[in-house]
Amino acid sequence: MSLSSFRVEVSAGSVLFRQGDAPTSAFLLEQGEIEVTTRHGEESRRLGVLVAGDLLGEMAVIDDSPRTATATALTDCVLTPIDRTQFAERLDDADPVVRALLLSQLTRYRSALAQLSGQREPAPSAQVRDARAQDAAVALDKIRLESELREALERRELEVRLQPILEISTNRVAGFEALTRWTHPERGPVSPADFIKLAEETSLILPIGDYVLAEVCNALRRIGGDGDAAPFVALNVSGRQLDDPGLLDRFLAALVAGGVAPRRLKIEITESLVLDYERVSGIIARCHGAGMKVALDDFGTGYSNLGHLHKLEFDTLKMDQGFIRQMSDPRCYAIVRAIVGMAHSLDCDIVAEGVETELQLRQLRELGCRYAQGWLIGKPLPVPEALALL
Structure with a gap:
């Protein structure tokens, strides 16, 4: 695997990252095909095949959790690394409702993936839990206030x-x-x-x-x-x-x-x-x-x-x-x-x-x-x- 700050080249058969690895970065697949799999005991289950234009590894980066799948190159591949700060800055600036929805979907996906692979769902850190709880509270308050504003308009x-x-x-x-x-x-x-x-x-x-x-x-x-x-x-x-x-x-x-x-x-x-x-x-x-x-x-x-x-x-x-x-x-x-x-x-x-x-x-x-x-x-x-x- 050839690695630089701006481009990653992976030859066919090479592993980009493994299940359980730390989430150092996400990737944008520029060329080639990558298979994503998860293990259930000794059995390997295919979750999908990614092609040029797809993102991979972004979920672990977003919620700072270990990798829940393994990414293996089916062909020679070229990828662009995406640093965690590039996601973090955009998430920090995002509407809290959108951020809460995204994290909620991630939680559900991880729960489903854990059941599929026969593993225990990884528990987020206290810091992540607190951040999610705060985001959820802000988002719910904003949704509630918007509904009440609509009602106030209706009632003049x-x-x-x-x-x-x-x-x-x-x-x-x-x-x-x-x-x-x-x-x-x-x-x-x-x-x-x-x-x-x-x-x-x-x-x-x-x-x-x-x-x-x-x-x-x-x-x-x-x-x-x-x-x-x-x-x-x-x-x-x-x-x-x-x-x-x-x-x-x-x-x-x-x-x-x-x-x-x-x-x-x-x-x-x-x-x-x-x-x-x-x-x-x-x-x-x-x-x-x-x-x-x-x-x-x-x-x-x-x-x-x-x-x-x-x-x-x-x-x-x-x-x-x-x-x-x-x-x-x-x-x-x-x-x-x-x-x-x-x-x-x-x-x-x-x-x-x-x-x-x-x-x-x-x-x-x-x-x-x-x-x-x-x-x-x-x-x-x-x-x-x-x-x-x-």
Whole structure:
């Protein structure tokens, strides 16, 4: 057997690894055929024949257990070794539900294999048992929370709140950002960072998005008003929603059904999605064609690509709250001033998020920033309380 860090060559009849060996690595079979067998007493039983493109030895590597079978080359073979860290890193980053399902299947396979070979099933180490138990607990909690989120949506228990956005020069509430909140009957308030992320991992974000849109249209109808000065509502849409080709058609249908002018709904696209320039450009064009405005959310959080920004015709830039909180630093103040100036040059409105002090508001007024949002202006409020601000 010829062995290197990147390629293993095994001649016909050679054993790659034996039953009971330690799991040093897995392999990708590039060329040839390998027979996998297990022993039951003196009897050898064939489990299968692997061909080019198959993985072998991966199960023992994943759960750090001794080899449960022997791999023998039927022909001259070429394999690529896969180090255990390559699996471990991917498993650590995987969804806990997927990880728990995989380990559950491995456990069942090992149990069946032990019965087939007449051996006692190998007991995992305490460390492995603890890791599996932790993964299973996280996975079950996540599955349970997703089911409860679906039930909350069905029962219309998700609440849409409106956070006011102040037009600084006139000191009036010019609009709101729609934010979704969920109070679980047992867990209490669930962080949007948790349940929105959970919804985005599945198709659940689509019906939730439609639900929030309907609530926003109802709020806009209650607000009333017409013309350019009529209050607007900004609604954040996720990447998964933007993948849905029927999204904007449903938005327009909901606005028409509610008798709401499209210009009063502002779509917010998070800055991380701007990396997909072609898709975002097309979405902006469709929104503008329908009369809706588009905002770039969380501007300055690390994904900014100024090389494309001038081509993406956003109507509004929402400056990340991290800049506002550090405006006492002269260098950060200079960055805020530059962002405001850039927005003006691009003929964009600009919203400063996270405004919490009168000093920050005064500085933004001096810089010519049009809108401010944050706890100084107002916290996310139930719709009736938000409407009372107008």
